[in-house]
Amino acid sequence: MTNRRVAVIGTGLVPFGKHEDTGLEELGITAAEAALAEAGCEPGRIGAVFSSNVLGGGGAGQRILAGVGVFGVPVVNVENACASGTTAVHLARLAIESGRHDVVLVVGAEKMTGKFQGGITLDRTDRPTLLGLTMPAIYALNAQRYAHDTGAALDDFAEVSVKNRAAGARNPHAMFRQPLTREEVLGSRPVADPLTLLQCCANADGAAALVLAAEHVVESRHDPVWLLGSGLASGTATGPKTEFGTSRPSALAAGQAYAAAGLTAADIDFAEVHDAFTIGEITSVEALGLASQGKALAAVVAGEFSPGGRVPVNASGGLLAKGHPVGATGVGQVVELTTQLRGVAGERQVGGARIGLSHTVGGGVATLDAIASGVVIAGV
CATH class of the missing domain: 3.40.47.10 (Thiolase/Chalcone synthase)
Structure with missing residues (x-):
């Protein structure tokens, strides 16, 4: 089955700002758990995860998911500069639309406090x-x-x-x-x-998450928004x-x-x-x-x-x-x-x-x- 409709059935957000005493993993966990709760979705129903992070080092998605209780599924860590989060949503939509997965979690988390003094610079070879x-x-x-x-x-x-x-x-x-x-x-x-x-x-810390689902998974209790x-x-x-x-x-x-x-x-x-x-x-x-x-x-x-x-x-x-x-x-x-x-x-x-x-x-x-x-x- 291809070209299936894709819905947002759960959202989570850690308001952006300075979270000096909160680590990257905790930010991501909080947003992901909120999205799962809003969707009424158990961690075991997640078929794949697309995790967006730029500055947090290797395996940021897996580190977050360990605290959420999502294990064993495909995890794609996305780094595409400031477009990373949108890239993760794009990939997740395609994964459901194509019929590969029915329910997908997207989580974007960043910890920028203390990373830069002044404006962001690019790679030193740039x-x-x-x-x-x-x-x-x-x-x-x-x-x-x-x-x-x-x-x-x-x-x-x-x-x-x-x-x-x-x-x-x-x-x-x-x-x-x-x-x-x-x-x-x-x-x-x-x-x-x-x-x-x-x-x-301003540079900021924060996290956001989405639970996306194929149309046949959407239930009457959901308030779906469709990714067109x-x-x-x-x-x-x-x-x-x-x-x-x-x-x-x-x-x-x-x-x-x-x-x-x-x-x-x-x-x-x-x-x-x-x-x-x-x-x-x-x-x-x-x-x-x-x-x-x-x-x-x-x-x-x-x-x-x-x-x-x-x-x-x-x-x-x-x-x-x-x-x-x-x-x-x-x-x-x-x-x-x-x-x-x-x-x-x-x-x-x-x-x-x-x-x-x-x-x-x-x-x-x-x-x-x-x-x-x-x-x-x-x-x-």
Whole structure:
């Protein structure tokens, strides 16, 4: 049997933030057990596990599962930079859709406290790193190029932080719950021109988990959200013709996801996108087709992506408000999609939400414009 429908029947979340006294395994165990409990699923029913982690060392998934009581099943440890969690969800969906497994656990966990002092750097053999570039610097270069190509005002990037921090104030799970003004964002410490501190997400600890199931496993007690499609793409070689200020891998992944779901960007009611930096949200929504090329920043300023706008983007607060535990972020986004589509998001609920999209992208490496980008589309 192939092309089976795939449902989310259980979710678990350890809110992102600083969990200095909690280890990686405990974070993952807490999220996984919550997802299993919500699904009413015993550990023995899990047919496979996809575990997302970037910085935790070898066998992170098995170490977490030992505490959950899941043994003997296939475990795939996924590392795909910031797109790791979305990659794990994509692989899990395919495993069920293809008929290989009926019930699958996805867990994303990350422990970043104490790992970095300042911005995340790439591998020491990476060309941008050798040039002294951190991830904020790479995104700043993209912001400068975007402004040059579109005529956008650099100060307007601050409006992304204002929007997302206002949304985070309505999310009890957000790391930062205090709204910001444009002046506060622009007046915060410079990091990499034009990005200021409050235009950059915070490293965080946290975990998220999902129980996915084939349609015939879904029971009346479940409140299923259906994974309609997903896509995954890697970067391409950079060179004189590379279009900086855009996200080509995200466009490729989005195209795959839309095709799998039989939908277009016009069908999306809301989106959770990768806003590790303010420019990241702008290039992402354009790559996803939610705004025309060069028009996304103006759309943010006009309120098109705010709650009640044309397509609410990052109604959860996004990474700028929630924090960014890299291996957990993509899984956490699908938890948010599920929460919204079930209509239980409380103060941050998107009205009339029927189809949602989540997206992550891993930063550029060596001669590639990105490591990976992943997109998931869910609906009810």
